């Protein structure tokens with residue numbers, strides 16, 4: 001049996017190519033309508049982004065906060081959706 005040890009490095013490379021800043025990385029990266037969606041981002045934020053079409057690369061919920069979509073069941077932890085731009089600028093997109 002062969003163990004593939006490159007997966008983490010490869011995943012990091014995919015994230016870098018996607019333009020996700022290192023401090024905003026989470027467990028999964030999706031592409032929606034030309035935008036990058038990183039981590040457990042609520043659907044309402046994705047819908048707002050697709051509607052308003054801001055000049056950003058994408059949005060992210062860093063880490064895996066308890067209470068975010070797909071992370072229900074534990075105590076709700078406040079978290080921030082952060083927008084990131086091509087020049088590396090980060091802004092608060094929404095708070096939950």
Ligand SMILES: [Cu+2]
Nearest residue numbers: 027028040064
């Ligand atoms: Cu996760």
